[in-house]
Amino acid sequence: MRRSRLTVVGNAVALPLLLAVLWWVASADSESIYFPSLQKILGAFPETWLDDGWGSSIIVDGVPSVARLAIGFASAALIAVALGTAIGLHPRLRAFVEPILELVRAIPGPVLVPVVSLFAGIGDGMKVAVITLGALWPILLNTIDGVRGVDPVMTETARSYHLSRPRRLIALVLPAASPQIFAGMRQGLSVGIILMVISEMFAATNGLGFSVVQFQRNFALPEMWTGIIVLGTLGLLASLVLQFAETRVLRWYTGLRAADHES
Template sequence: MKTLKSLLYILALPVLLILWWILATAGGASFFVPTPADLVKTFIDTWIGERMFTDVLPSIRRLLIGVVGAIILGVLLGLLVGLNRTARAITEPVFEFFRALPPPVLIPVLMLLVGINDGMKVAVIISGAIWPVLLNTIEGVRAIDPVQNETSRSYGISGFARIRYQILPSAMPTIMAGIRQCLSIGLILMVISEMFASSSGLGFAIVQFQRSFAVPEMWSGIVVLGLLGVIMSFIFQWIERRVLRWYNGLKEVENAV
């Protein structure tokens, strides 16, 4: 099974490239859809150089700050709310209200409150990416087995020790699911935030290419975003396997039984 999965991973990219080449050249050359060869050349010419430092790296820095901030705030606030029934009852309608607001709608407000700077872009990322982490943390804490809670109390485990050794491990599978969603939302909001009142970043560059009808360059920017998404996914999977090693082992035992 693992061999078949690895083979599919290896064959997926060549198959997609062949299909793309066929579709891009079937009706003759298209101004709006470059061939893979043209796109590779444009990608190298556009991004392997100055734009790597003026657009790509600043975007990655904003994304990392925003995502890390959303994860830390989401987990901390989720623990505080999840451990207190009264707090859950009070904050639930408030959270549902703000969660329903599309983050791009908040951009003009954040521009007024924070200013037109990198802080505004990071705030946009945090404002949208925090919700899956926060809500999954609350749900993970709320769903902890009551027997575990009683056992912790019986052994006198309380305070930070209880959070460290009982609550966080028990809620971690749910929290990691929220973090996975947080990464994709953060990447989307990074691009959107850079399309407004910005002078650098991937979002800014893609919009500039689109407005100047630089179609291959625009597509190359989209490819950069896709590569960032793939790299983030692989890094997350690597971290998740190590953080949830005990959980994955338990699932394998249950499946074997």
């Protein structure tokens, strides 16, 4: 088990390291001010993010961004799973809301930023709301499909044992739908990170998106690239955390698929 975890982490880190090496080699002789060498970018990293040389740092800008992403994504997951379970279990409710869901899911997430800012202002509440609304739809739609896909034989078996509705929900419906729920969460996390950056580019005073824009406006291009690297690292770490949680929760599902593959 420990070796499998190390393999998963190694596979996740191997490609970024390979791309970093290729970037280093390809940009070694670069004299472009727009695409500086990776060596120059990494040289600007300590002063930019560790020494507060540009008024930015991991604490000043990284922590608020991570907090907004965590609160927004967690809120989206809780709301989406609750609503998706209710809609998936009730065909009439699903038939009633399905046209609305199909309409809203087609709206691009960045469009939400100016709309939400009209009602929530330009503070942290707006940014969290944008992340929540954007990440909600992939999780909601996957939860609905996962609940609808529960094996009817298992449902009837649970009823024959006179399990109560809450017991069936906890012991059968949510575990059976959890693989698809986590698939939606992976999609929602990507959307949430994108909207976190975009929302911080509008009327913000801190955050990673705000810092990247400020560097670009001041023509501090190596520092701008360091911000992009920090954002990519944040996305990678968030993905690894979610993958770790998925592995723990879906251990039974992974074992079942492995057994089916061996048979």
